[in-house]
Amino acid sequence: MWRRVASLSSSISSSFLAQTASRLNTWESLTTGIAQQAKGVIAPKEKTPFITFVLGGPGSGKGTQCIKIVETFGFAHLSAGDLLRREIASKSADGAMILNTIKEGKIVPSQVTVKLIQKEMELSDNHKFLIDGFPRTEENRVSFEQIIGVEPNVVLFFDCPEEEMVKRVLNRNEGRVDDNLETIKKRLTVFQALSLPVINYYSEKGKLYTIKAIGTEDEIFEQVRPIFAAFEQTVG
Numbered sequence: 307m308w309r310r311v312a313s314l315s316s317s318i319s320s321s322f323l324a325q326t327a328s329r330l331n332t333w334e335s336l337t338t339g340i341a342q343q344a345k346g347v348i349a350p351k352e353k354t355p356f357i358t359f360v361l362g363g364p365g366s367g368k369g370t371q372c373i374k375i376v377e378t379f380g381f382a383h384l385s386a387g388d389l390l391r392r393e394i395a396s397k398s399a400d401g402a403m404i405l406n407t408i409k410e411g412k413i414v415p416s417q418v419t420v421k422l423i424q425k426e427m428e429l430s431d432n433h434k435f436l437i438d439g440f441p442r443t444e445e446n447r448v449s450f451e452q453i454i455g456v457e458p459n460v461v462l463f464f465d466c467p468e469e470e471m472v473k474r475v476l477n478r479n480e481g482r483v484d485d486n487l488e489t490i491k492k493r494l495t496v497f498q499a500l501s502l503p504v505i506n507y508y509s510e511k512g513k514l515y516t517i518k519a520i521g522t523e524d525e526i527f528e529q530v531r532p533i534f535a536a537f538e539q540t541v542g
């Protein structure tokens with residue numbers, strides 16, 4: 307099970323550790339770990355998480371390329387949209403609100419989405435994460451940094467012409483409530499207004515890799531492959 311706290315050095319002050327760990331609800335496991343280390347019982351060698359945000363407009367091919375990245379580079383794939391759809395299907399307390407938000411092409415409150423992502427990360431045995439379709443707004447981005455306490459290592463942006471995205475979404479045929487022309491138009495507006503600023507933010511930070519998301523799936527993956535190949539030695 308992945309825990310961010312595992313990457314922290316034992317030289318960091320205990321009050322800092324307490325703050326950090328309580329944010330992640332892992333204090334109990336952390337204190338146990340420290341006590342065991344102090345006694346020389348274990349020497350944890352858990353890996354530092356490697357986080358990739360996968361961004362792009364509706365139908366730009368994020369999910370399709372994530373499957374290929376998982377197959378080739380062994381990442382865990384966390385699609386924010388899939389996690390939200392799972393909440394709807396499970397009829398959770400937030401399910402009806404999430405369904406209405408998705409039908410309207412709007413953005414679910416950050417707190418809800420980040421909690422779902424956090425839960426999946428904590429349950430995963432993997433330390434390499436593809437977080438697909440998130441963050442979609444600056445508020446999402448800040449919320450992730452505050453709650454999870456880490457920044458992404460890499461941000462992919464699948465840059466696709468609107469006309470092509472609309473065509474792909476209308477042909478997707480997976481029964482999604484938002485795969486209709488009316489909702490797609492709203493999603494494209496939200497993408498331009500709220501998601502592009504996030505992409506620009508990461509561009510300025512030097513973390514953005516822009517992929518020209520036209521051509522065949524395999525052609526597009528040939529742009530993606532070298533990005534992860536370059537990190538493979540260091541990430542593990």
Ligand SMILES: Nc1ncnc2c1ncn2[C@@H]1O[C@H](COP(=O)(O)OP(=O)(O)OP(=O)(O)O)[C@@H](O)[C@H]1O
Nearest residue numbers: 363364365366367368369370474475478521522523
């Ligand atoms: N390069 C491609 N050429 C043509 N069709 C593609 C290509 N890549 C993906 N598709 C198809 O386009 C549709 C949308 O792709 P995908 O679901 O991967 O997009 P997405 O970015 O995850 O979209 P969303 O944000 O709506 O979840 C799917 O039906 C997929 O099979």
Ligand SMILES: O=c1ccn([C@@H]2O[C@H](COP(=O)(O)O)[C@@H](O)[C@H]2O)c(=O)[nH]1
Nearest residue numbers: 386387407408411412413414419439440
């Ligand atoms: O972080 C997120 C991710 C998604 N949503 C909502 O879900 C739909 C579908 O998302 P996909 O990534 O395209 O599967 C999206 O239009 C939003 O309404 C969200 O609110 N926050």
Ligand SMILES: [Mg+2]
Nearest residue numbers: 368369387439
């Ligand atoms: Mg998708």
